[in-house]
Amino acid sequence: MDVIELLESAALLTPEAxxxxxxxxxxxxxDLLTHDDWETALNLLEDHADAPPPPLAFWERLATAAQELRLEAGTAWCxxxxxxTRNGMIRADLTLGARGAPIPGRGTLRPLWDIGNRSPTGAPAVDIAGLWVEHTPxxxxxxxxxxxLVPLTPARWTHVRPGQRITLHxxxxxxxxxxxxEVHLRTA
Incomplete structure (x- = not known):
């Protein structure tokens, strides 16, 4: 499948009704595709695909198109x-403390989080979630x-609610x- 077919198929998932x-x-x-403006079409689909949330296939097709167009940031975002879409998402306001270097913002970091879970012995237990920093690399x-945040094990995050403080370790x-x-988890 070529890039234009991928973008066309993703565009079909945009709700017209x-x-x-x-x-x-x-x-x-x-219209953008007929004028060979593929990158703009891809960017618009990335930015305007939230209500209602598109299916997994939408993001997979856009990721393939971005990769074929050699758009690293777009590929990573898709x-x-x-x-x-698979695991759900938690949005939070994060304040980074003392650290020797900046943290990468494009989803490559999978830190440990204290979200209030306990180990069998009653000690604090940490859980893994990928981290994407919005609007900055x-x-x-x-x-x-x-x-x-995208939890590695969404079922362990079901008690997390807006207003709750969590810590990165x-x-x-x-x-x-x-x-x-904000909390939108997929636990099934």
Whole structure:
């Protein structure tokens, strides 16, 4: 399948029936594709695909198209959104504490999180979630940003709620604190 076929198939997943005059539709994407503006079509699909959330196939097709267009950031974002579709997502405001270097923002870090779970002995247990920093490629020590988390084991995160504080660990003490603002988990 070539790039234009991938983008066309993804565009078909854009809901036309509920579109307002200001909404992005499959017709808009097809218009860009007929003018060979593939990168703009891909970017628009990435940015406007949230209500209702598209199926996993949408993000997988966009990731393949971005990869074929050699768009590293777009490929990473579409793979990330596919992971969110599979496992769910938690959004939080994170403040990074003292650390020797900035943390990468494009979903490559899979840190440990204290979200209130306990081990069989009653000690704090940590859980893994991927980390995406919104609107910046890195987050330096002392900086604050909105982050997206994709839990490795969503069932262990079902008790997490907006307003809850969670901590990021790379050892002791905690490296960062985050205030949960949004929770959308897939546990089935």
């Amino acid at each position: 509920t579109a307002t005059p200001d909404d992005l539709t499959a017709h808009d994407i097809w 793979h990330w959104r596919a992971a969110e 890195t987050l330096a020590p002392g900086e604050r940003a909105t982050v997206r 790379e050892g002791r003490p905690a490296l960062a604190t985050a205030l949960v603002t």
